[in-house]
Amino acid sequence: MSSDRTKSTFGAYEGLDVTGIDTELFHLSEEGLSEPARKTALAALSTYEATQKDLFLGYQANQYGLYGDLAQYLTLHLNNIGDPFASGNFTVNTKMMERPVLDYYASLWNARWPHDEKDDESYWGYVLTMGSTEGNLYGLWNARDYLAGKVLLDDPKTAARAAAMAANGLPGRALRKLIWHQAPAPADNPNAYTPVAFYSEDTHYSIIKIMRILGIQTFYELGSNLFPGQCPLGDPWPEEVPSKGGAAGPGCVDVDALVKLVEFFAQKGYPIILCLNYGTTFKGAYDDVATICERLQPIFQKYGLESRKVVYDPKKGLSDTRTGFWIHVDGALGATYMPFIEMAHKKGLLKEQGPVFDFRLPYVHSISTSGHKWVGAPFPTGIYMTRVKYQLKPPSDPAYIGSPDTTLAGSRSGIAPAVLWDYLARHSYDSQIQRALRCEEMAQYTYTALLKLQERLKAEQPDLDLWVQRTPLALTVLFRQPRAEIVSKYTLSCESLVVDGHQRDYAHLYMMEHVTQEKIDSLIADLGKPEAFKLTPKADAEQQDARTVTPGTARRTLHVPHVGRGWR
Secondary structure, X not given: OOOHXXXXXXXXXXXXXXXXXXXXXXXXXXOXXXXXXXXXXXXXXXXXXXXHHHOOOOOOOOOOOOOHHHHHHHHOOOEOOOOOOOOOOOOOOOHHHHHHHHHHHHHHOOOEOOOOOOOOOEXXXXXXXXXXXXHHHXXXXXXXXXXXXXXXXXXXXXXXXHHHHHHOOOOOOOOOOEEEEEOOOOOOOOOOOOOEEXXXXXXXXXXXXXXXXXXXXXXXXXXXXXXXXXXXXXXXXXXXXXXXXXXXXXXXXXXXXXXXXXXXXXXXXXXXXXXXXXXXOOOOOXXXXXXXXXXXXXXXXXXXXXXXXXXXXXXXXXXXXXXXXXXXXXXXXXXXXXXXXXXXXXXXXXXXXXXXXOOOOOOEXXXXXXXXXXXXXXXXXXXXXXXXXXXOOOOOOOHHHOOOOOOOOXXXXXXXXXXXXXXXXXOOHHHHHHHHHXXXXXXXXXXXXXXXXXXXXXXXXXXXXXXXXXXXXXXXXXXXXXXXXXXXXXXXXXXXXXXXXXXXXXXXXXXXXXXXXXXXXXXXXXXXXXXXXXXXXXXXXXXXXXXXXXXXXXXXXXXXOOOOOOOX
């Protein structure tokens, strides 16, 4: 009897094949592959990946990871299920490595450490199985429930069951049960537990996805639907907080615009969720977190958001005190890299330093960073961190794993903490400072080389502008998108931005540890060849597939951008 699994997939994925490898080698059947065929496919894969790695320039993923010492652990299933600070019953884990990694980042980010669940000001965190997207999701999930007045309380029926058992002389105990409770909004402020989110137009696309997943309302959604014609920046309401200088600017949030938007909703009683960027995906920009906290402090004080009493049961007097805002820092790249730039500045090795972003700022609630970017883990991973006092524990406490289920996932990678630990064990602060300085020098070298190329090309083609751009201290450099062959050869990230009403197709480079001057010189040579910037016209599929509704017939919800976020 024939099976669809025995059929060739040739042509089924037309347009998805890439130059340099025969994808038919990887077709699988019910019988699997013969040993020679399997080895041929793996050999082809090895050659292809080595070729692409050699000229990999476009993404903030360090390709210089050296983790051969850990290869033996790929023969094990290492699982850090549950809380990092509880050993649990799944003993084949690396939590003994995870905790020092977390302590390291707590120290780097100026949090109180080691972790102490009885100390509200100490840190809590865990190593992510995904990249910063997981950290962003976990942080904003906590932000939503924290600001929405949710709390875990003991089920009152538990005490009644225990009393009944004791009265009847029954053995055993009544197991503790926790239930989510929602504080009722005060009569004088119906908006008290309706969080509203703010993020800039350069924010990573994961944040927009997360808003949809969690059902968090944004200022654009609420403003457009409830307060039309009242935008403090002038109508219409912007879909996201404007970035400084717009599409042609450095990529950091416009602080003045942000403050005006936040105050509009704060004065109406809404709690505030603020997601700030520390190293945006495409431009590598750093939001000035310290200045934003300073500017927002009087607003939070004025409208009772700096500290507010949340009452769950007025009759029993159950309440606690919380902030009416949550500031999350998405530091996917910058939160791991920029602390060493600050150290270099303090040592007099660099004139500039980035804005303070970490737990030195009492207004910062949570931070996430990736482990596959600066550190160069061979798979996505990262760190999420907050303070104990902001930790909302999920209701699940499964006995079989012997550990509180305080993380987002159930099972968590046990090899990820081992990789992070190994990297930190091999690199001192001084070593990382030197790596950071070298990457900064490479970024400046690339920026200067592209400017020189632009000058030469404009002498030959006066209308050709390469739009070369670099945000201060960023490891990324932007320039005009070249031909598809060059994009593929160097694995460039490409995006379209609208500048002064005109679409610009950009590419960008990221100066990770594996990027050398020789690789940049090779790219510059290719960019200097005739017709390097002659693009092939393509149909605008988004325009062809777009569906619209008559204005006024549908409620405005979350704006979902399709361009300008990198990682396409």
